[in-house]
Amino acid sequence: MTKSAILVENVDKWYGDFHVLKNISLNVNQGEKIVICGPSGSGKSTLIRCINQLEEHNAGRISIEGHEVIPGQRHKALARGHIGMVFQQFNLFPHMTVLENCTLAPIWVQKMSRKEAENIAHRYLERVRIPDQADKYPGQLSGGQQQRVAIARALCMTPRIMLFDEPTSALDPEMIKEVLDVMIELANEGMTMICVTHEMGFARQVADRIIFMDEGEIVEENDPESFFANPTNDRTKLFLSQVL
Amino acid sequence: MLTTLSFNNAIHWMRENLFSSVTNSILTILSLWLLWTIGSGAWSWLIWDATFVGSDRTACLKPEQGACWPFIEAKIGQFIYGRYPDAERWRIDLLFFISFFGFMPLLMPSAPFKRVNLLFMVFVYPIVAFLLLSGGMGLEYVETSLWGGLMVTLVVAITGIVFSLPLGILLALGRRSNLPIIRWSCISFIEIFRGVPLITVLFMASVMLPLFLPEGMNFDKLVRCLIGVALFAAAYMAEVIRGGLQALPKGQYEAAHALGLGYWQTMRLIILPQALTIVIPGIVNTFIGLFKDTTLVLIVGIFDLLGIVQLNFTDSSWATEQTAITGYVFAGTIFWVFCFAMSRYSIFMEKRLATDRKDN
Numbered sequence: 305m306t307k308s309a310i311l312v313e314n315v316d317k318w319y320g321d322f323h324v325l326k327n328i329s330l331n332v333n334q335g336e337k338i339v340i341c342g343p344s345g346s347g348k349s350t351l352i353r354c355i356n357q358l359e360e361h362n363a364g365r366i367s368i369e370g371h372e373v374i375p376g377q378r379h380k381a382l383a384r385g386h387i388g389m390v391f392q393q394f395n396l397f398p399h400m401t402v403l404e405n406c407t408l409a410p411i412w413v414q415k416m417s418r419k420e421a422e423n424i425a426h427r428y429l430e431r432v433r434i435p436d437q438a439d440k441y442p443g444q445l446s447g448g449q450q451q452r453v454a455i456a457r458a459l460c461m462t463p464r465i466m467l468f469d470e471p472t473s474a475l476d477p478e479m480i481k482e483v484l485d486v487m488i489e490l491a492n493e494g495m496t497m498i499c500v501t502h503e504m505g506f507a508r509q510v511a512d513r514i515i516f517m518d519e520g521e522i523v524e525e526n527d528p529e530s531f532f533a534n535p536t537n538d539r540t541k542l543f544l545s546q547v548l
Numbered sequence: 549m550l551t552t553l554s555f556n557n558a559i560h561w562m563r564e565n566l567f568s569s570v571t572n573s574i575l576t577i578l579s580l581w582l583l584w585t586i587g588s589g590a591w592s593w594l595i596w597d598a599t600f601v602g603s604d605r606t607a608c609l610k611p612e613q614g615a616c617w618p619f620i621e622a623k624i625g626q627f628i629y630g631r632y633p634d635a636e637r638w639r640i641d642l643l644f645f646i647s648f649f650g651f652m653p654l655l656m657p658s659a660p661f662k663r664v665n666l667l668f669m670v671f672v673y674p675i676v677a678f679l680l681l682s683g684g685m686g687l688e689y690v691e692t693s694l695w696g697g698l699m700v701t702l703v704v705a706i707t708g709i710v711f712s713l714p715l716g717i718l719l720a721l722g723r724r725s726n727l728p729i730i731r732w733s734c735i736s737f738i739e740i741f742r743g744v745p746l747i748t749v750l751f752m753a754s755v756m757l758p759l760f761l762p763e764g765m766n767f768d769k770l771v772r773c774l775i776g777v778a779l780f781a782a783a784y785m786a787e788v789i790r791g792g793l794q795a796l797p798k799g800q801y802e803a804a805h806a807l808g809l810g811y812w813q814t815m816r817l818i819i820l821p822q823a824l825t826i827v828i829p830g831i832v833n834t835f836i837g838l839f840k841d842t843t844l845v846l847i848v849g850i851f852d853l854l855g856i857v858q859l860n861f862t863d864s865s866w867a868t869e870q871t872a873i874t875g876y877v878f879a880g881t882i883f884w885v886f887c888f889a890m891s892r893y894s895i896f897m898e899k900r901l902a903t904d905r906k907d908n
Binding site for chain 2: 457
């Protein structure tokens with residue numbers, strides 16, 4: 305019934321001699337929301353960066369909506385698979401206005417007309433609740449606003465899958481909520497999402513499954529309730545005792 | 549009331565800033581003495597003891613003679629046009645005029661019709677410039693061996709500037725390419741051209757290159773020099789631009805890739821606009837170096853501004869003790885004006901881009 309959005313099969317990844325991902329397998333169904341957590345250096349960011357081929361995996365298979373992504377053909381796979389990505393450091397383009405940031409990819413990748421792209425951009429900027437900042441430059445916005453622009457920018461490509469790489473880690477505490485609210489809204493609309501985050505409240509509220517990674521392996525995988533109530537693995541228990 | 553107040557202020561300011569301690573006072577007096585010596589010397593040589601009117605060397609022979617300005621006046625035509633035939637000099641004037649009104653609006657961010665302007669400068673201007681300078685289409689053909697003076701300086705400098713920037717960008721990108729053949733070729737090119745003196749490049753271009761070319765295939769000496777200068781400057785430009793590329797955070801590349809932009813789109817839309825802005829001072833520095841290096845074309849027998857000024861020192865009807873130094877001061881001033889203008893323009897652009905974008 306439910307179709308697979310992302311299928312990761314026995315993926316390995318090395319940085320030189322360092323084995324970052326060890327035989328990772330993961331299936332994400334369409335509309336599913338996955339939260340990945342774990343200590344730093346556990347490979348969680350690398351995993352989602354392999355999914356949209358910012359990093360190339362060395363062994364195993366990754367398929368997006370049934371199409372295998374082949375290392376070296378990143379561009380093609382991305383344009384087809386409609387994966388949006390939000391980064392820890394926002395990575396907005398500082399030399400462009402908010403609106404230009406949002407219309408860039410629709411115009412140049414999807415060959416949309418400028419007017420059409422601007423309409424879509426305005427719609428998404430409204431959805432992330434910053435419609436009045438369209439003509440400002442990223443440097444003039446707060447961190448929370450910048451991250452919401454980054455979300456809007458990714459949404460303008462109408463992705464079916466959204467990847468979030470620690471989207472709130474670089475934010476001041478008072479700005480975390482405004483970004484999480486946008487993400488919760490997105491989750492409620494049925495977007496397939498994978499979030500690497502330490503926001504356990506968010507995980508509990510939206511995640512269908514929580515995945516705990518340590519030293520390049522998936523150590524524990526469970527629904528939020530069981531994950532928080534009865535962690536089975538010692539490393540998970542230790543981690544939870546530190547973050548909760 | 550007001551005057552006493554400002555007088556008191558001035559005294560106060562001087563005490564604070566110029567004479568606050570014994571060392572400071574000594575330095576102040578020393579500096580004033582230096583300024584006075586240089587200033588008064590310059591004043592008397594440039595103006596007070598200088599000759600302004602005259603028709604030959606006899607005007608510039610008085611004791612304690614300063615600058616011999618009539619020499620410049622008499623030779624100004626040569627200094628600007630070289631040995632370009634008198635009857636055809638209107639073509640150079642026309643080209644100066646077209647260049648000025650072609651480049652100026654392009655350099656002014658607020659000027660309208662940028663696109664038309666750019667298309668004109670890229671597609672029409674080079675053809676017009678070529679026809680006006682060397683002839684053809686009804687215009688009398690003028691050999692490049694007759695070209696000289698400021699006109700050659702500008703031709704070499706502008707061609708060098710116009711070609712070295714795009715070439716430098718390509719080399720810089722190539723040096724960071726993932727494709728080994730492209731990367732190695734770019735590194736070799738850059739390191740070879742950066743590792744040899746420009747004089748060597750010019751010699752190679754004018755003397756050695758014809759030896760390698762097949763019989764009968766020979767192009768103009770000036771053109772060969774232009775190519776040499778452009779390639780030489782491109783190697784420097786590439787390294788300047790590489791600095792800008794490396795200064796950009798990796799996240800910019802990743803964000804562009806995550807949005808599905810291809811390599812050239814990423815470079816053109818995201819990376820280069822930012823990287824070039826960062827290295828404007830370095831780019832202009834290279835341009836200024838290039839502009840002054842044009843004087844080296846003298847070595848292969850092309851007379852640029854400095855070359856033609858020097859050539860005229862041998863004219864016996866203007867041989868005085870002050871002729872050479874007057875000529876050098878004149879040439880130096882012209883070079884300085886152009887370089888200073890470039891420097892000011894770069895500062896203007898930096899400020900403008902900084903306020904435009906307000907990055908953080």
